[in-house]
Amino acid sequence: MRFSRIFGHTLKEAPSDVQAVSHQYLVRAGYIHQVAAGLFSYLPLARRVLNKIERILHDEMAMIGAQEITMPVVLPADIWQESGRWYQIGSELTKLKDRKDHDMVLAMTHEEALCDLARKYVRSYKELPQLVYHIQTKWRDDPRPRAGLIRVREFKMKDSYSLDTSWEGLDKQYRAHYQSYFNIFNRCGLDVLAVKSDTGMMGGKIAHEFMYLTPIGEDTIIFCDSCGYNSNRQVAEFKKPEIVEEELKPVEKIETPDCKTIDELADFLKIPASKTAKAVFMVATIQENNETETEKFILAIVRGDMTLNETKLQNAVGAKDLRPAHVDEITAVGAVPGFGSPVGVKGAYVVVDDLAAEAPNLVGGANEEGFHLLNLNCGRDFKADLVTDIVAAEAGFRCPVCGKTLDAEKAVEVGNIFKLGTRYSESMNVNYQDEKGKLQPVIMGSYGIGVGRLLSCVVEQHHDNYGIIWPITIAPFQVHMVLLQDKKSPDAENAAEKIYEELQAAGVEVLLDDRKESPGTKFNDADLIGVPIRLTVGKRSLDKGGVEFKVRGSNDSAIIPLDETVVKIKEQIALLEAEIAESIKVVEYKE
RNA sequence: CGGAAUGUUGCCUAGUGGCUAAGGCGCCUGCUUUGGGAGCAGGAAAUCGGAGGUUCGAGUCCUCUCAUUCCGACCA
Known part of the structure; x- marks a missing residue:
């Protein structure tokens, strides 16, 4: 290729609203052009890099026996209604009507399309296992695109889907992807970490995310240097501090003027935050079935020195959505913001973190402006509807495996793998006949890699003060x-x-x-x-x-x-x- | 969806109520030059994001609106 003929040109200065290093270089060097927030055109240089990445993807997919297919970007709404995601996902899912007034969606991922395909073509156990994939456009109407190609609204994803008759079969395909993904990222020159993650809107049982560590990342990884434990902070566990046994003391109401936060309270009473109970008021949206959803008022209790992990709470109560409660919702159940606790509250679903449930004689709100209660004890003074781990792991906490000190770092998710199980096959009737002629749900997995995000992460990792330094494997030219x-x-x-x-x-x-x-x-x-x-x-x-x-x-x-x-x-x-x-x-x- | 910031030519900026909106980069023409963003001369390119208002007069002040970016919420 002659430089003089290339479509596009370089810039001496990056546009002023371009921040991330990868974004700056990709724009300045003439790889990408922003059309609107989270929408990009890829110029010839970028296209060449993408082609090379895609070649690696095809290659690695072939090596684990995946067959390439193509499914459409515009999909009929009925299959999304069947899976339930038509109802579960908010405005991130774009809905539209075709000329015949039929509801359609823009695919944000392709589980439904694949299930619809699978149930028409997979009939017998003899035809399983299967593994198919495509590299196809996804549309997610993200409320906040950022950092160039790191977080966009329209993007290409390599997504593969495994179909099995057994959990062992799924496990095998899952592990094959696990290794394959390391191969793919390493072949592109990107260092990644696989961490346990939340299953989020995908549903399913087990999931891993492939993370590129960088300060511009939006996810936080919790990890242990000693034993190698790591996890997305959303689901990271940790060893809770030891409880110091105490004799239970009687409840006592005391005046605590202007003590609306744990810090103020602990200061005022001259006690550590760990001797207090923090009450967090949330409203959870629970999907009853495909047609109806209800809101549930949640009162979450964590020990004062801990932070509520909303993902853990959301998963614990099986909520589709979780938001902070409004003041009038809080007062409606008889609680007082800043002085809240479950004592005397009616109509709230009380979730208590296991640590707070065991910790004796905590100071909690009296649900009266300016008053707190000393010596609250879960079970004696208030009832928990659910006791489970709902607090966030943090750097400095103890590793759940070896007990050593945990660390935290920011990361960008470049790939993920999900053990979906029967989450989609049951709701969408993706069945096969087993040896006895009985219908069984197909056991599924889904596996994704964002191609553009991968490209930009490689630039984040490989650059100097003058520009990009491409790994030979994906460079636009050698x-x-x-x-x-x-x-x-x-x-x-x-x-x-x-x-x-x-x-x-x-x-x-x-x-x-x-x-x-x-x-x-x-x-x-x-x-x-x-x-x-x-x-x-x-x-x-x-x-x-x-x-x-x-x-x-x-x-x-x-x-x-x-x-x-x-x-x-x-x-x-x-x-x-x-x-x-x-x-x-x-x-x-x-x- | 909350908070903040910014919209002046393809890009970076100046312009702080008063003459024809200025400069640099880039672009076009000509000459000259060729080992780390050369020089000279000439030129094209802006309804100052949009709408409304205040004013004798608005890029500049006010209101609304749109867009983009950043932080948060959200999200793979």
Whole structure:
């Protein structure tokens, strides 16, 4: 490809509203163009990178026996009604009508479409197991797209779906993906971590997320350096502090003016926050069935030194949605914000964290402005409808496995794998006949990778102050030739053209900067675009005996003779590819 | 959906009620130059996000609205 012919161009300065490093370089180097919030056009350079990533995806999918299919982006509403997600998902799911007034949806993922396909084509256990996938557009009307390609509304996802007759079969496919995903990310040059995660809107039993650690990430990973435990903070567990046994003391009402927060209360009473009980008022939306949903007022109690984990609470009460309660809803059950506790409250579903339930003699609200109660004890002074773990793990807490200190870091989710089980096959009647002729629900898994997000994370990981440094495996070109023209002599141009032809004939992907630009402009653009190998052809290099060879990101350069260029380039490509290949390892599966 | 910020040419900015909206980058033409974002000369490109208002006069002040970004809620 000749640089002068490329659609798009580089920018010296990034638009002022572009923040994330990957976003800046991708825009400045002419890879992507933002059309609207969370909507991007991909220019030829980006398209080439995407093609390479997709090739790796196809390759790795083939290796675990997946077959490529294609399902549509626009889907009829009835299958989403069948699965229930038509009702469960809010405005993130875009609904529309076709000309015949039929309800349609824009697919945000393809479980329903696949189930509809599977129930028509899978009849017997003899046809199972199966594994199919596609790389298809997803639309999610996200309320807050951000950071360039990190979080967008329309994106391409590689999603595969496994169909099995047994949980053992699912486990096998799940583990195959687990390894396959590491292969894929490593082949793209991205370091990832697999962590246990919440199943969220996907439903199902077990899920892992593949995380790229970066401060711009929106997820928090809790992990233990000592034993290797890790988890998304949403579901991270930890060893609760020991309870100090005490004799239960009688409840006592005391005046606590202006003590609306745990800090103020603990300060005022000169006690540690761990001796208090925090009351959090939430309203949960419970899906009764496909047609009706009800709201449930939740009073959550956690020990004062802990933070409520809303995901854990949501899962504990089986809610579709959870929001903070309004003041009038709180007063309606007889509670007082800032001075709340379950004592004297009617009509609230009380969920108590197991630690708070066991901790003796806590200070809690009196449900009266300006008053708290000393020595509250769960079970004696108030009844819990549910006692379970609902607090958030934090850095500094103890590891649930080995008891050592936990750490926390930010991360971007680039892939996920779900053991769906029969979540969709039961609601959508995806059945097969077993050996006895009996109908059984298919046991499913679903596995996703966001292609654009992967691309941008690779840029986040591989760049310097000058631009992108692509891993050879997904670089838009393998070689970037900088031609420095010389008016007095056509030698440089002739040499460059010759090498350009030779490299292309040898199957090397070359970008030839044939523009009539100054050397500085060309070098800066080369650094920005980030092609891994740079060849400079000019009077100076020819005088030294050939072309200048430089690997992006390294400070060393060398002159190589013209007639050895193709061989040397081939060697270097093989070397860079081997480095990537070495990073691919068999990983231990962690539940 | 809450909080904040910003909208001036393709990009970055100046312009703080008063003459024809200014500069840099980029773009076009010509000359010159070619190893780290060259030089000179000429040129094109803006209904100042949109609507309404205040005013003799609005890019500038007010109201509404739209868009984008950031924080939060949300989300894979």
